[in-house]
Amino acid sequence: MSRQALLRVENLRTHLFLKRGVLKAVDGVSLHVDEGETLGLVGESGSGKSMTSLSIMRLLPKQSGRIVDGNVWLDGTDLTSLPEDEMARDWRGRRVSMVSQDPMTSLNPVFTVGDQVGAPFRYHKLAQGARAVRDAVVKVLSRVRIPSPEKRLDNYPHQFSGGMRQRVVSAMAIACAPRLLIADEPTSNLDVTIQVQMIELFRELQRDSGLGIILITHDLGVAASICDRIAVMYAGRIVEVGDVRTMYRAAAHPYTQALLNSIPHLGQRKRRLYAIAGQPPSLIDPPVGCRFAPRCPRRTAKCDADYPPQVELAPGHVTACWHPGPGAVA
Amino acid sequence: MRPSGTFPREWGKVVTGYFLRRVLQGLISIVGASIVIFFISRLSGDPIVLLLPTEAPPALIEQVRQEMGLNEPVWKQYLIFAGKALGGDFGKSYRWQAPALELVLDRLPATIGLALAALAFSILLAVPFGVLSAVYRGSLIDTLGKGFAMLGQAMPNFWVGLLLVLIFAIHLDVLPAYGTGSAAHVLMPAIALGWYPVAAQTRIVRSAMLDVLDSDYIRMGRAVGASERVLVWKYALRNAAIPLVTILGVYFAAMLGGAFVVETVFAWPGVGRTVVEAVFSRDFPVVQVGVLLTSILFVTSNLLVDLSYGFIDPRIRYDR
Ligand SMILES: Nc1ncnc2c1ncn2[C@@H]1O[C@H](COP(=O)(O)OP(=O)(O)O)[C@@H](O)[C@H]1O
Ligand code: SF4
Numbered sequence: 001m002s003r004q005a006l007l008r009v010e011n012l013r014t015h016l017f018l019k020r021g022v023l024k025a026v027d028g029v030s031l032h033v034d035e036g037e038t039l040g041l042v043g044e045s046g047s048g049k050s051m052t053s054l055s056i057m058r059l060l061p062k063q064s065g066r067i068v069d070g071n072v073w074l075d076g077t078d079l080t081s082l083p084e085d086e087m088a089r090d091w092r093g094r095r096v097s098m099v100s101q102d103p104m105t106s107l108n109p110v111f112t113v114g115d116q117v118g119a120p121f122r123y124h125k126l127a128q129g130a131r132a133v134r135d136a137v138v139k140v141l142s143r144v145r146i147p148s149p150e151k152r153l154d155n156y157p158h159q160f161s162g163g164m165r166q167r168v169v170s171a172m173a174i175a176c177a178p179r180l181l182i183a184d185e186p187t188s189n190l191d192v193t194i195q196v197q198m199i200e201l202f203r204e205l206q207r208d209s210g211l212g213i214i215l216i217t218h219d220l221g222v223a224a225s226i227c228d229r230i231a232v233m234y235a236g237r238i239v240e241v242g243d244v245r246t247m248y249r250a251a252a253h254p255y256t257q258a259l260l261n262s263i264p265h266l267g268q269r270k271r272r273l274y275a276i277a278g279q280p281p282s283l284i285d286p287p288v289g290c291r292f293a294p295r296c297p298r299r300t301a302k303c304d305a306d307y308p309p310q311v312e313l314a315p316g317h318v319t320a321c322w323h324p325g326p327g328a329v330a
Numbered sequence: 331m332r333p334s335g336t337f338p339r340e341w342g343k344v345v346t347g348y349f350l351r352r353v354l355q356g357l358i359s360i361v362g363a364s365i366v367i368f369f370i371s372r373l374s375g376d377p378i379v380l381l382l383p384t385e386a387p388p389a390l391i392e393q394v395r396q397e398m399g400l401n402e403p404v405w406k407q408y409l410i411f412a413g414k415a416l417g418g419d420f421g422k423s424y425r426w427q428a429p430a431l432e433l434v435l436d437r438l439p440a441t442i443g444l445a446l447a448a449l450a451f452s453i454l455l456a457v458p459f460g461v462l463s464a465v466y467r468g469s470l471i472d473t474l475g476k477g478f479a480m481l482g483q484a485m486p487n488f489w490v491g492l493l494l495v496l497i498f499a500i501h502l503d504v505l506p507a508y509g510t511g512s513a514a515h516v517l518m519p520a521i522a523l524g525w526y527p528v529a530a531q532t533r534i535v536r537s538a539m540l541d542v543l544d545s546d547y548i549r550m551g552r553a554v555g556a557s558e559r560v561l562v563w564k565y566a567l568r569n570a571a572i573p574l575v576t577i578l579g580v581y582f583a584a585m586l587g588g589a590f591v592v593e594t595v596f597a598w599p600g601v602g603r604t605v606v607e608a609v610f611s612r613d614f615p616v617v618q619v620g621v622l623l624t625s626i627l628f629v630t631s632n633l634l635v636d637l638s639y640g641f642i643d644p645r646i647r648y649d650r
């Protein structure tokens with residue numbers, strides 16, 4: 001705990017100003033990532049995981065999205081206070097980078113892979129001249145295990161398979177050796193064997209460089225296999241954080257427990273991730289009390305009246321629940 | 331995404347089949363155009379009336395009629411015309427007594443040049459307008475661009491032409507009012523002709539640009555530190571240009587069509603003016619060749635544009 005965190009997000013609030021109202025996509029999120037650490041950000045679709053990562057990158061939808069409160073400290077600098085041009089010039093791609101979920105749409109179809117992977121080197125002036133950029137691209141493509149990279153430079157994205165494309169995207173993201181990599185569901189559109197390979201790849205990159213990673217996923221199984229700690233997000237807030245072992249053995253929040261129960265067990269075919277009854281609340285008009293209350297088996301009057309405060313159950317294991325503890329939710 | 335990368339052979343076949351079909355369609359349209367123009371031009375009246383003095387004796391009129399084949403039923407005249415045309419013989423101009431094909435071919439470069447200049451003018455305006463109005467949507471530049479483009483669409487091209495002459499040739503006296511010979515000569519006819527499609531082209535570029543700027547790959551570019559300038563003018567522009575390029579053939583055709591009028595306004599020595607004059611003197615062979623050549627140009631320009639997609643969109647490059 002004495003280590004200075006690489007990333008520290010404090011009380012982040014991000015609103016989307018839509019025609020139908022103000023959508024509080026991220027509503028007071030705090031988290032931290034240490035150097036060389038992987039934090040899993042887990043939660044149902046729509047819980048605000050992508051908006052959290054886009055807030056960190058400062059890449060929210062231009063027309064509607066705005067960070068309305070909170071700070072994002074990266075290496076001691078508050079990214080929320082930087083002017084846009086500085087953010088682009090010195091931070092994005094250079095110190096913080098992103099791989100998003102769809103490898104099929106993350107690459108520009110009308111430019112070669114070599115051009116696109118070379119772009120960050122040119123933006124950050126880490127390689128000067130066509131020759132040097134080319135060499136740098138070959139090097140980074142071989143780091144992500146693209147076979148015979150010097151031959152594939154002039155190919156277009158459509159000539160790569162899905163898994164290979166995601167490697168190309170990863171190469172682009174890590175080209176300039178960022179300190180933090182945000183991977184937003186990087187494997188959800190890939191089949192299982194390729195998922196495993198991607199995860200191995202991230203591990204390797206981390207071992208070499210001390211890269212901090214935020215891995216966003218709705219798959220607790222994937223999170224468990226690669227993450228050091230897991231943060232569970234629900235309706236714009238973090239409801240429980242802890243290291244992987246604690247989260248598996250002693251999850252205290254009913255929502256985390258429900259997620260764990262929906263992981264298929266050995267010999268059990270059906271996935272039950274979406275088997276938690278009920279719907280998440282509206283983020284335009286969220287309830288005052290616990291947001292999970294309508295779906296919670298342990299709900300009491302108190303849960304409806306006030307949002308539960310964060311309680312630290314053990315060092316590093318924090319949850320926001322009035323009635324934390326082991327519980328049979330299944 | 332497309333099967334091109336994975337199944338090059340099959341894709342090649344698909345493309346070849348597509349082109350054969352397009353060529354066939356093109357041939358049918360050309361034949362159709364020749365039939366239509368053949369019959370319609372004959373509705374305009376009897377050429378003899380204009381060819382011979384009014385006091386010509388009836389015997390002479392009958393003789394000329396016989397020589398020119400004008401006594402046959404119209405469908406038979408068409409078949410004779412088509413048969414000769416296939417052999418490259420389009421007959422002689424009634425008026426100039428020279429081969430009609432040569433007369434028109436002489437004028438073709440001027441028309442193509444004008445149409446290309448007009449097209450270039452429209453693209454040169456539409457691309458920056460479209461891009462800027464997408465990037466700064468809802469801003470002053472968006473509104474002004476739209477207004478300027480709409481103005482071109484609201485005014486007929488001959489009217490724009492006359493207006494330009496009035497301002498730049500007569501009042502300001504900075505541009506020649508008509509004729510050819512220099513770059514300055516082509517300026518006003520090209521603007522008169524090319525202003526019209528600016529509005530539609532701007533809309534195409536703008537909406538494509540809006541889509542592209544919202545895409546994952548542009549976000550990925552931002553995520554690795556691209557400046558807005560590089561992102562918009564290098565990366566997004568090529569994607570956003572695809573829908574414009576796909577219909578460039580249509581616009582080129584429209585420019586050829588518009589040239590008929592604008593050439594007359596500016597005394598531009600092209601096919602359009604020649605055909606218009608030929609219509610007035612009922613010089614059928616010239617009208618027929620003129621229209622036929624124009625429709626062949628329509629069809630080929632569309633085909634060429636189809637072929638050119640491959641250059642900007644590698645997903646449909648034909649060799650793989
Ligand atoms: N571009 C957008 N316009 C409107 N609402 C959006 C947009 N993107 C996300 N949202 C909403 O914001 C909330 C959080 O979404 P998101 O961060 O994408 O969730 P997650 O990544 O966890 O699936 C959801 O309610 C979603 O509907
Ligand atoms: S605060 Fe109450 S309703 Fe919310 S999760 Fe805890 S027990 Fe359930």
Ligand SMILES: [Mg+2]
Pocket residue numbers: 046049050051184
């Ligand atoms: Mg998401």
